[in-house]
Amino acid sequence: MEMAKQEWKFTTKDIAEKPDLFLSGHRACAGCVPTTVLRLIMKALRGPTIVTQATGCMEVVSSIYPYTSWAVPWLHTAFETAAANASGIEAALKALKRKGRLKHEHVDVIAIAGDGGTYDIGFQALSGAVERGHDFLFVLYDNEAYMNTGIQRSGGTPKGAATTTSPAGTAIPGKLEYKKPIADIMVAHEIPYVATASPYYWRDLLEKVRKGLEVEGPAFLHVLAPCPRGWRSDQAKSIEYSRLAVETCVFPLWEAVNGQYQLSVASKLIALAPQKKRPVTDYLQGQGRFRHLFSPQNKHLLEDFQRITDERWRRLLAKCGVSAKP
Amino acid sequence: MSAREKSWKEIAPAGVCSRTSTTFLTGDWKTYMPVRDLEKCTRCLLCVLFCPDGAIHWKQEKSDIEFDYNFCKGCGICANECPTKAITMKVE
Numbered sequence: 526m527e528m529a530k531q532e533w534k535f536t537t538k539d540i541a542e543k544p545d546l547f548l549s550g551h552r553a554c555a556g557c558v559p560t561t562v563l564r565l566i567m568k569a570l571r572g573p574t575i576v577t578q579a580t581g582c583m584e585v586v587s588s589i590y591p592y593t594s595w596a597v598p599w600l601h602t603a604f605e606t607a608a609a610n611a612s613g614i615e616a617a618l619k620a621l622k623r624k625g626r627l628k629h630e631h632v633d634v635i636a637i638a639g640d641g642g643t644y645d646i647g648f649q650a651l652s653g654a655v656e657r658g659h660d661f662l663f664v665l666y667d668n669e670a671y672m673n674t675g676i677q678r679s680g681g682t683p684k685g686a687a688t689t690t691s692p693a694g695t696a697i698p699g700k701l702e703y704k705k706p707i708a709d710i711m712v713a714h715e716i717p718y719v720a721t722a723s724p725y726y727w728r729d730l731l732e733k734v735r736k737g738l739e740v741e742g743p744a745f746l747h748v749l750a751p752c753p754r755g756w757r758s759d760q761a762k763s764i765e766y767s768r769l770a771v772e773t774c775v776f777p778l779w780e781a782v783n784g785q786y787q788l789s790v791a792s793k794l795i796a797l798a799p800q801k802k803r804p805v806t807d808y809l810q811g812q813g814r815f816r817h818l819f820s821p822q823n824k825h826l827l828e829d830f831q832r833i834t835d836e837r838w839r840r841l842l843a844k845c846g847v848s849a850k851p
Numbered sequence: 852m853s854a855r856e857k858s859w860k861e862i863a864p865a866g867v868c869s870r871t872s873t874t875f876l877t878g879d880w881k882t883y884m885p886v887r888d889l890e891k892c893t894r895c896l897l898c899v900l901f902c903p904d905g906a907i908h909w910k911q912e913k914s915d916i917e918f919d920y921n922f923c924k925g926c927g928i929c930a931n932e933c934p935t936k937a938i939t940m941k942v943e
């Protein structure tokens with residue numbers, strides 16, 4: 526059952542005044558933006574909420590025994606099970622409600638997983654959960670590799686990125702395969718709400734969390750979350766990279782409501798004024814995982830990064846019904 | 852005692868983390884600490900939103916922000932994102 530729509534008041538002051546539900550004292554690296562993402566997400570709740578997490582950095586750093594950084598009911602079982610947990614929680618809540626044993630009118634369920642726990646190992650659980658139509662919000666914080674176990678490549682790692690299992694050297698120049706378009710794959714599941722978000726555009730992120738909770742049925746939110754440890758980047762610039770990814774259209778912001786794509790403001794402004802679209806090198810330079818792309822023999826890889834970015838941007842514009850300008 | 856000797860009804864249902872992480876101070880991780888120029892700060896609160904460690908608080912009664920150095924890890928995100936460049940990172 527859906528709760529009464531609550532007024533959105535997402536001004537900086539409202540958010541700053543709201544107490545954190547993802548608490549200080551977690552053990553993430555300094556400058557870890559996935560933790561900023563969790564702090565922000567937890568400020569968009571509309572009522573009683575249960576969070577469940579897949580194994581990964583954000584689960585580990587927030588639940589080192591006997592400490593917890595969660596001020597809401599929270600469950601972890603395994604790496605591949607975020608969406609399976611959410612399915613079970615939602616089904617249990619329904620049963621309790623039916624038996625008159627739930628004291629709340631409604632309880633929201635949020636599943637959180639990294640890219641490894643979403644694109645790869647957690648995917649069948651996720652695909653099944655949304656196919657069954659469970660009412661929950663799945664948040665993917667995408668730091669583009671298996672960071673917690675030492676920076677291994679995942680289906681979410683971009684082509685060309687150096688990881689410990691796709692090292693840049695004489696044999697290969699970083700990861701050979703393109704980043705899997707996971708959010709489009711979730712749209713193809715014909716669920717009511719899919720969106721992408723970036724923490725620099727914090728209000729957009731909060732609004733999308735709230736929409737994902739409000740919608741009846743499954744919702745999927747793909748958040749780019751720079752990891753200075755794995756990206757080998759300046760920890761002070763983690764939020765800056767989340768902005769540059771949007772400004773270069775490497776990670777455009779959009780939402781698909783009942784399959785209907787639309788650009789979110791930051792990306793719409795670029796679509797309307799294409800001269801604002803920055804070259805991908807503005808995003809890639811400074812990230813150690815892409816350093817080798819800037820050597821002369823890898824010029825073609827840098828060009829390919831721009832090409833796939835442009836191609837995916839053009840395809841997105843078409844889906845949003847915006848005609849591509851040169 | 853091996854788990855085989857207990858039925859599922861007898862074993863602990865789960866590990867329960869019972870202490871909040873706010874009792875675990877991470878402030879001593881830092882090398883640099885953020886220092887704010889009160890003249891330059893416009894109280895825009897962006898640093899409060901972006902801090903990964905929830906180490907900057909908005910104090911309504913003072914109409915001002917406050918750093919919590921018990922948790923600040925010295926990442927410098929606040930300094931990098933401050934629109935007026937009011938924050939500088941100083942060696943602790």
Ligand SMILES: Cc1ncc(C[n+]2csc(CCOP(=O)(O)OP(=O)(O)O)c2C)c(N)n1
Nearest residue numbers: 580581582604639640641642670671672673
């Ligand atoms: C079934 C299983 N396989 C492997 C692991 C080891 N493991 C723990 S966390 C992790 C990586 C998680 O990567 P991701 O989901 O991208 O989250 P991140 O750590 O990057 O935040 C792996 C491989 C595990 N816990 N369970």
Ligand code: SF4
Nearest residue numbers: 553554557582752754
């Ligand atoms: S490795 Fe990356 S994602 Fe994991 S805690 Fe460190 S900065 Fe955060």
Ligand code: SF4
Nearest residue numbers: 892893895896898933
């Ligand atoms: S971001 Fe800068 S101007 Fe804004 S509140 Fe923080 S220190 Fe002040």
Ligand code: SF4
Nearest residue numbers: 902923924926927929
């Ligand atoms: S340096 Fe980093 S951890 Fe410290 S207050 Fe600034 S943003 Fe927060």
Ligand SMILES: [Mg+2]
Nearest residue numbers: 639640670672
């Ligand atoms: Mg990851």
